[in-house]
Amino acid sequence: GAGVSQSPSNKVTEKGKDVELRCDPISGHTALYWYRQSLGQGLEFLIYFQGNSAPDKSGLPSDRFSAERTGGSVSTLTIQRTQQEDSAVYLCASSIDPRKGTIYFGEGSWLTVV
Amino acid sequence: AQTVTQSQPEMSVQEAETVTLSCTYDTSESDYYLFWYKQPPSRQMILVIRQEAYKQQNATENRFSVNFQKAAKSFSLKISDSQLGDAAMYFCAYKDDKIIFGKGTRLHILP
Numbered sequence: 001g002a003g004v005s006q007s008p009s010n011k012v013t014e015k016g017k018d019v020e021l022r023c024d025p026i027s028g029h030t031a032l033y034w035y036r037q038s039l040g041q042g043l044e045f046l047i048y049f050q051g052n053s054a055p056d057k058s059g060l061p062s063d064r065f066s067a068e069r070t071g072g073s074v075s076t077l078t079i080q081r082t083q084q085e086d087s088a089v090y091l092c093a094s095s096i097d098p099r100k101g102t103i104y105f106g107e108g109s110w111l112t113v114v
Numbered sequence: 115a116q117t118v119t120q121s122q123p124e125m126s127v128q129e130a131e132t133v134t135l136s137c138t139y140d141t142s143e144s145d146y147y148l149f150w151y152k153q154p155p156s157r158q159m160i161l162v163i164r165q166e167a168y169k170q171q172n173a174t175e176n177r178f179s180v181n182f183q184k185a186a187k188s189f190s191l192k193i194s195d196s197q198l199g200d201a202a203m204y205f206c207a208y209k210d211d212k213i214i215f216g217k218g219t220r221l222h223i224l225p
Contacts, residue, residue, distance in 0.1 A: 033213060037157070038124055042217040043205065056212055105147070105159035114130040 003027075004106035006092050013082055014110045021077045022110045025094030032075050033103065042093065049075060052096050054099040082113045096106060115133040116141045118152075118208050120216035127196045134181075135191040135219050137206030138163050144168075148189045150181065153218075162204070165189065198223050 005024040012018050025032050034046040045059040049069045060066070064082075069075040079086055089108040097100045117140045127133035129140075139148070150162040165173045165182050172180050180192045193200055201223045205214040 001116070031211075035215075043215040045212065045214070048212055050211075071161070089155075091159065093159070095209075099209075100147070102147075102161060102164055103207075103209065103213055104161070105151075108157050110157075 004092055004094050004104055006090075006106035006109050008041060008109055009107065010110045010112075015084060015113055016081055018031050018078065018080045019082055019111060020112070021091030021092075021107060023075045023077070023094075025073065025075070025092070026096075026104055027073075029094035029096050029104075030072065031095040031098040031103075032069060033095070033099075034075070034077050035091040035093070036061075037091060037108075038086045038088045046077070046090075047097070057101075079111075082111075084113045087111055087113045116208055116210070116212075116214050118214050118216040120204075120206055120208055120219050122207075122219045123217070124220045124221040126223070126224055127193075129196055129198060130221055132192060132194045133221065134205075135193075135204055135221070136171050137189045137191070137216055139206075139214075141187070141208065141210070145210070147209040148180075149209065150178070150180070150189075150191045151205045151207060151215075153205060154201075154202040159205075160185050163191065167201055167210065179222045193221075198225065201213050 032046045032049040035043040064080045066078045093103045093105045095103045146167045148165045152160045177194045203218045
């Protein structure tokens, strides 16, 4: 696609429910990144993919968080048993190559856990 | 591990004036990229400018320019002729494979 696309744009969920956030990177971009940004805070690295594999999962905050990428394209970030502290904007970005190239961001998925 | 430091949490500048935002980073790599991103209240991350570490020449994009000092590991952003639309959060970022962001500088433009 023309840009990085994320869905849903906004999600309100009840505490304890599972949520899935989707990211569709720019066509041809092999590297895909997930970040979390809480209100008034900076960007917290979660995970990045090179193709379908995730060389670095070090940022995932707990085992309730998981992510996958299929076909070297779409990625899904899943949060199980959501907690109120999971409320944040989840930003996805892609790059043509993990070591080169500009990173382009989607508009984010705003998650609110009530 | 790589780190990125933005030492100015907030800055203000008069409209039409020039302002410089500071960024320092730490890495043992020689090949990497540096970026400045702007984040307005909409939360969309907008690329302002980028610099390849192997290039000595400082990047410029219209009113935006950088002062890249590789030996000092410094990457400051200069905004000339500041405009009200420049008001935003600015993030400095370092990239080799993973991308590391600084904590941001909130820039206010005073009319």
